[in-house]
Amino acid sequence: MPRREPRHFAQPSPAQADLAALEDPALLRRLLRAKDRMDAASHEAWPVRRLAEVSGVSAAHFARSFKRAFGVPPHRYLLTRRIEQATTLLRDTDLGITDIAFATGWESLGTFGRIFRDITGRSPGEMRIDARTHLSEPERVPACVLKAAQRPDLTIAVLEKRRRAADDTVEPSTREVS
Structure with a gap:
């Protein structure tokens, strides 16, 4: 055999x-x-x-x-949701920025302000002023479309964004693979 x-x-x-x-x-x-x-x-x-x-x-x-x-990793997804919610509250309510920070899950106003600026490019106060001065009939735009258009881009880590903004010559510590 x-x-x-x-x-x-x-x-x-x-x-x-x-x-x-x-x-x-x-x-x-x-x-x-x-x-x-x-x-x-x-x-x-x-x-x-x-x-x-x-x-x-x-x-x-x-x-x-x-x-x-x-x-995106779960943490970045959560950051995106928190920033979206904060942006909506800044635009649509008269709540104070501190109240918005705590209502959207931040434990520190300083951290909220720093990360908000890192992601959106503007401070929460600047975002509120800008959103209120550029109200061009957002009532006619469905909320889901408005959120999608204003969704922050977190394809790279916040720390990496900060590093790149500070000095373009610094090599990233890790490389993300899409």
């Missing part, structure tokens, strides 16, 4: 495994559940561990899968 050679199956690379995992409808539903929770309560603290518990997966798997599914 001829001897049979053992079959060797190629193991998928980590990137292939992540792509296959994102094709899993159950995982996508779990990621969306965590994203919906962040949207509903963006003022709360959402560490990766808590989001992973909501999704029913490990923290590392959640962080990797979330970034692959939505294009």
